[in-house]
Amino acid sequence: MKSGVILVFCLLCLSLSVSPSWGSDDRRQKWWKWPSTGKSICSSVVLPLYGNVYPQGFYYAQIHIGHPPRPYFLDPDTGSDLTWLQCDAPCVRCTQAPHPYYKPNNDLVPCKDPLCASLHSGDHRCDDEPDQCDYEVEYADGGSSLGVLINDVSLLNLTTGVRVVARLAIGCGYDQIPGPSYQPLDGVLGLGKGKTGIVSQLHSQGLIRNVVGHCFSSRGGGFLFFGDDIYDPSRIISTPMSRDYTKHYSPGYGEIIYGGKATGLKNLLVIFDSGSSYTYLSSKAYEGLLNKVTEELRGKPIQEALDDETLPFCWKGRRPFRSMRDVKMYFKPLALSFSSGWRSKTQFEIPLEGYLLISAKGSVCLGVLNGTEVGLQNFNVIGDISMQDKMVIYDNEKQTIGWTPANCDRPPRSDTMTI
Numbered sequence: 001m002k003s004g005v006i007l008v009f010c011l012l013c014l015s016l017s018v019s020p021s022w023g024s025d026d027r028r029q030k031w032w033k034w035p036s037t038g039k040s041i042c043s044s045v046v047l048p049l050y051g052n053v054y055p056q057g058f059y060y061a062q063i064h065i066g067h068p069p070r071p072y073f074l075d076p077d078t079g080s081d082l083t084w085l086q087c088d089a090p091c092v093r094c095t096q097a098p099h100p101y102y103k104p105n106n107d108l109v110p111c112k113d114p115l116c117a118s119l120h121s122g123d124h125r126c127d128d129e130p131d132q133c134d135y136e137v138e139y140a141d142g143g144s145s146l147g148v149l150i151n152d153v154s155l156l157n158l159t160t161g162v163r164v165v166a167r168l169a170i171g172c173g174y175d176q177i178p179g180p181s182y183q184p185l186d187g188v189l190g191l192g193k194g195k196t197g198i199v200s201q202l203h204s205q206g207l208i209r210n211v212v213g214h215c216f217s218s219r220g221g222g223f224l225f226f227g228d229d230i231y232d233p234s235r236i237i238s239t240p241m242s243r244d245y246t247k248h249y250s251p252g253y254g255e256i257i258y259g260g261k262a263t264g265l266k267n268l269l270v271i272f273d274s275g276s277s278y279t280y281l282s283s284k285a286y287e288g289l290l291n292k293v294t295e296e297l298r299g300k301p302i303q304e305a306l307d308d309e310t311l312p313f314c315w316k317g318r319r320p321f322r323s324m325r326d327v328k329m330y331f332k333p334l335a336l337s338f339s340s341g342w343r344s345k346t347q348f349e350i351p352l353e354g355y356l357l358i359s360a361k362g363s364v365c366l367g368v369l370n371g372t373e374v375g376l377q378n379f380n381v382i383g384d385i386s387m388q389d390k391m392v393i394y395d396n397e398k399q400t401i402g403w404t405p406a407n408c409d410r411p412p413r414s415d416t417m418t419i
């Protein structure tokens with residue numbers, strides 16, 4: 001062993017990660033993979049992301065679950081807590097998935113478990129079926145998943161090179177109703193801050209700090225991370241999470257800035273939601289922004305076009321646009337401004353790439369949609385499109401949301417990580 005201190009930390013991590021019937025070979029591998037520097041043993045998990053905002057419409061992560069571990073493609077969703085898989089329990093209603101449906105073990109989470117209670121608001125009763133925890137999650141787009149909570153293991157690589165087996169409560173979803181923005185995946189990776197969220201579960205096992213973040217690349221792909229040792233905190237711009245609205249990751253109320261100028265479109269309750277590929281504004285703010293944008297286009301050689309049925313506002317030029325560079329003279333950058341303490345403000349900058357996209361036909365389309373129309377009421381949702389090429393960090397311990405411009409093309413390698 002390299003040093004006593006490392007050993008103590010290691011034992012802490014390993015003893016807290018349950019690895020019941022795992023082969024002794026795996027365990028030996030863990031011991032041999034100790035990092036030579038040993039900066040921080042309980043470190044981070046980094047997962048590559050695949051997919052893009054357009055044309056695919058979603059990003060996904062691969063995680064391994066079960067014994068033996070099988071891969072699943074999951075939608076990383078900071079807007080919800082529960083991780084669930086389409087499940088052969090048997091399945092009543094499942095959608096098409098890239099992998100065979102998850103086959104549950106019989107390690108059911110009992111109804112009395114606090115994790116089960118956290119999925120049920122108020123009316124949580126266990127009289128009928130005390131041995132199992134039924135759940136139903138509903139998403140903003142009207143989609144839902146119904147199932148039962150199961151304990152199973154997930155194989156995770158820590159950035160230190162240590163491989164751990166984490167025991168997680170996950171949903172075995174055997175009845176899914178797809179919403180309009182449904183994605184052909186194996187399930188959802190719940191990154192919300194609730195008790196059932198994967199970050200909270202890994203944190204309670206002593207594996208990581210209660211921090212989650214993502215980096216979506218505008219060229220597709222990116223990475224996701226749990227824990228806090230892959231970024232330099234001094235480079236992060238951050239703002240406190242709202243204390244009034246705590247269900248989602250929200251910095252509270254914000255104002256839209258267009259081309260560097262305040263627009264008066266303010267008191268907008270904002271949520272950061274990686275489960276949404278586009279950004280949604282509530283009706284009034286949406287109309288306000290649309291007015292600003294069309295005002296700016298008046299008299300310019302660009303015309304409204306009907307292009308993509310999911311994107312109601314597109315414009316075409318004399319020749320098809322190929323990249324954002326071609327439309328730079330027509331649009332201005334956006335930003336959202338949040339108050340982050342007594343008289344101090346923080347801006348979340350949204351460059352053209354963060355709210356516009358070039359369609360397959362070469363038009364430029366608004367990637368901001370009318371949230372009121374899809375039932376989001378007064379919420380304003382910052383979706384993947386506006387979070388591209390930024391590291392976005394949700395720190396549930398400091399209760400802050402932070403971001404910094406970043407190259408998201410490749411996950412940082414552990415030996416070059418900053419602490």
Ligand SMILES: *[C@@H]1O[C@H](CO)[C@@H](O)[C@H](O)[C@H]1NC(C)=O
Pocket residue numbers: 064155156157163
């Ligand atoms: C963990 O890392 C090893 C190699 O270091 C790799 O083969 C394996 O696929 C990784 N496992 C997961 C779950 O990412």
Ligand SMILES: *[C@@H]1O[C@H](CO)[C@@H](O)[C@H](O)[C@H]1NC(C)=O
Pocket residue numbers: 283286287290370372373
């Ligand atoms: C936004 O949606 C609401 C509700 O459907 C609708 O009343 C309003 O006209 C829409 N605004 C625009 C600009 O489409």
